[in-house]
Amino acid sequence: MRYALISDIHANRHAFEAALNDIDRANVDMVLCLGDIVGYGPCPVEVMDIAYEHIDVSVLGNHDAVVCNKFSSAYFNPQAKRIIEWTRDSMRESDVDYFNAQAYLIDGDHFKCAHSNFVQPDSFGYVMSPEDAYNNFQAVDDDLLFVGHTHVAGAHVLSKGNHVEWLAADNTSSMIKLQKNKRYLINVGSIGVSRTEVFKANFCIYDSEAKTVEFRVIDFDIDAFLDDIRELDKPEVTNYFSHLL
Ligand SMILES: [Fe+2]
Numbered sequence: 001m002r003y004a005l006i007s008d009i010h011a012n013r014h015a016f017e018a019a020l021n022d023i024d025r026a027n028v029d030m031v032l033c034l035g036d037i038v039g040y041g042p043c044p045v046e047v048m049d050i051a052y053e054h055i056d057v058s059v060l061g062n063h064d065a066v067v068c069n070k071f072s073s074a075y076f077n078p079q080a081k082r083i084i085e086w087t088r089d090s091m092r093e094s095d096v097d098y099f100n101a102q103a104y105l106i107d108g109d110h111f112k113c114a115h116s117n118f119v120q121p122d123s124f125g126y127v128m129s130p131e132d133a134y135n136n137f138q139a140v141d142d143d144l145l146f147v148g149h150t151h152v153a154g155a156h157v158l159s160k161g162n163h164v165e166w167l168a169a170d171n172t173s174s175m176i177k178l179q180k181n182k183r184y185l186i187n188v189g190s191i192g193v194s195r196t197e198v199f200k201a202n203f204c205i206y207d208s209e210a211k212t213v214e215f216r217v218i219d220f221d222i223d224a225f226l227d228d229i230r231e232l233d234k235p236e237v238t239n240y241f242s243h244l245l
Pocket residue numbers: 036061062063115148149150
């Protein structure tokens with residue numbers, strides 16, 4: 001099976017469409033979403049409509065969880081809080097129902113997915129350090145784990161001797177071959193809001209037969225994305241992306 005693993009689309013329709021075009025050509029069997037379909041970005045309703053058409057299974061992200069009242073926006077920084085409250089007000093009943101029906105984990109065939117972590121998935125704590133990654137490996141049995149949430153793509157690799165190493169994904173597409181005696185906690189990165197120097201759409205393709213995980217890094221129409229922000233003319237959204245405008 002070939003899986004596309006996407007996360008943190010964050011209401012950026014141009015990045016989402018560019019990623020989906022790439023996924024179309026990659027011959028995948030399923031598109032799995034690791035959450036945060038909305039939040040931050042200017043086009044939550046449009047992105048929900050694209051999500052319904054293309055995502056097979058999704059877990060609940062912290063921004064999505066605010067939309068369906070399962071997580072408090074009080075945990076967000078003031079800027080993110082204002083945007084997710086506007087987003088929540090923009091959502092239709094069907095969008096809230098969609099998020100309400102989502103779980104915190106995807107239990108795949110010898111792999112698992114969560115938005116943020118496997119120790120306490122509904123807490124939305126970050127996996128940053130080797131210690132965080134080690135605690136996640138202790139929490140579940142599978143050798144292959146996928147998360148999003150930090151918006152930084154790469155792999156925490158657990159070797160014999162309980163040593164955890166972080167392999168950062170580059171700003172160009174790259175592939176890792178999974179080895180039998182190692183365990184992997186892969187961060188698939190973000191489709192819609194990059195937190196690296198290069199603003200591109202990041203996601204992964206996992207091939208369960210070839211035992212490979214490919215980090216895809218895709219250009220999208222940033223000017224069109226910035227036009228969406230200008231047209232929306234919501235100060236909270238404009239401020240969040242002011243470094244790009
Ligand atoms: Fe998140």
